[in-house]
Amino acid sequence: xxxxxIIGLILFAVIAAPLLTSYNPDAxxxxxxxxxxxxxxxxxxxxxxxxxFSRLLYGGRADLxxxxxAVLFPFVLGTILGxxxxxxxxxxxxxxxxxxxxxxxxxxxxxxxxLVFVLGPGERSIYIAITLVGWVSYARIxxxxxxVAKRQEYVLAAQSGGLSNxxxxxxxxxxxxxxxxxxxxxxxxVQDILAIVTLSYLGLGIQPPTPDWGTMISDGQNFLTTHWQxxxxxxxxxxVTGLGLSLIGDGLADLLRPGQ
Numbered sequence: 001x002x003x004x005x006i007i008g009l010i011l012f013a014v015i016a017a018p019l020l021t022s023y024n025p026d027a028x029x030x031x032x033x034x035x036x037x038x039x040x041x042x043x044x045x046x047x048x049x050x051x052x053f054s055r056l057l058y059g060g061r062a063d064l065x066x067x068x069x070a071v072l073f074p075f076v077l078g079t080i081l082g083x084x085x086x087x088x089x090x091x092x093x094x095x096x097x098x099x100x101x102x103x104x105x106x107x108x109x110x111x112x113x114x115l116v117f118v119l120g121p122g123e124r125s126i127y128i129a130i131t132l133v134g135w136v137s138y139a140r141i142x143x144x145x146x147x148v149a150k151r152q153e154y155v156l157a158a159q160s161g162g163l164s165n166x167x168x169x170x171x172x173x174x175x176x177x178x179x180x181x182x183x184x185x186x187x188x189x190v191q192d193i194l195a196i197v198t199l200s201y202l203g204l205g206i207q208p209p210t211p212d213w214g215t216m217i218s219d220g221q222n223f224l225t226t227h228w229q230x231x232x233x234x235x236x237x238x239x240v241t242g243l244g245l246s247l248i249g250d251g252l253a254d255l256l257r258p259g260q
Contacts, residue, residue, distance in 0.1 A: 003247025010241055014061040023051035025058040026209040034227055043229050046219060056234060059211035064241070066123055066206065067192040071185055073131040078138025079181060083169050085139065086146025093143070100136045108133060112195050113204065121204045130192055137188065138181050145177035179256040186249030190242040197238055213238055 013020060023041075029049030036044050043052035085096040103111070115129035149155065150173065158168050199205030200214025208215065213234040220230025 001251070003244045003249075003251060006240060006244030007248060010060065010237075010244065011064070014057055014064060017054070017057035017061060021051065021054040021057060023054040025050065025054040025211045027051075034223065036227075037229065043233055044227060046216075046230055047223065052216075052230060052233065055211040055216060056213075056237060059213045059216055059234065060237060060241075062206055062210055063193060063196055063213050066126060066196055067189050070127055070130045070192050070196075071134070071189050073127060074134030074188075075138055075181065075185055077131060078135035079142050079174070079178070081135065082139035082142030083146055083174060086143035087150055087165065087169055087173065096139065097143075100139055103133060103136045108191070109195060109198060113199065113202070116199055116204045121199075121207055123206060126196060126199065126205060130195065134188060134192070137184060141181050141184055142174075142177060145180055146173055149173050149177050179252075183249055183252045183256060186245050186252060190245045193238065193241060193245075 027050065029045070032041075032045050032049045033047055034045060035041050035049075038044070041051050041053065043056065045051055046055070081096050085093040111133050112129050115132060116125045119125035119128060146169075155168060155172060158172050163172075196205050197212075197214035197217070200212045201218045202214075203218070205214055206212040216234040217231050220227065220234075224231050
């Protein structure tokens with residue numbers, strides 16, 4: 001519940017950004033650069049006079065949107081491949097699992113950064129990179145669950161009844177094993193947000209003028225000793241968002257745990 005409250009407040013803030021601030025996050029005011037906290041600028045302004053509070057809200061909208069969309073692609077791909085590998089086994093399972101071994105041999109962030117560097121900066125590259133790297137976790141989870149579930153009596157009964165393999169997997173197996181993948185998706189969103197922020201910090205993520213927490217941290221680090229809020233506030237936003245999503249994941253694990 002604490003996680004839902006935290007994420008609910010964050011989602012409300014980023015969605016209702018036009019109602020919470022009247023400043024354009026991209027509008028520069030060179031006469032008000034590096035202004036301190038005030039009634040007009042709640043978190044001050046950056047080095048080009050842009051309102052920090054406005055950029056924080058709109059940057060959160062961009063990061064969360066990309067993170068939630070990015071987790072869907074590997075979730076779907078990994079679920080499909082994991083189901084096929086676990087249900088059919090044999091050479092299909094061997095090929096898919098060898099692909100999994102190849103991907104997991106490389107550190108997640110290193111591989112993401114390398115792929116985006118090759119593909120070029122931008123949201124499209126982020127989606128492709130996270131999908132190519134992130135599907136393996138879902139495939140391993142679903143495969144393991146399918147290997148156990150396919151030996152249950154209800155699956156054997158469905159096979160004896162002449163149901164197709166596709167129907168058995170989609171109608172009978174997946175609804176009973178998908179919960180573990182959903183639980184993992186919560187922690188995966190946290191990892192995706194960290195990857196997006198890291199890429200933006202390195203200049204490979206969401207490109208200007210679109211506001212982004214990683215870009216804000218990168219731009220504000222040169223003024224950390226004099227204008228701490230430029231870097232600290234977006235950094236705290238990343239931490240609090242990750243905390244909320246992690247708490248939701250823990251709650252879902254308790255709620256969806258078999259036998260509870």
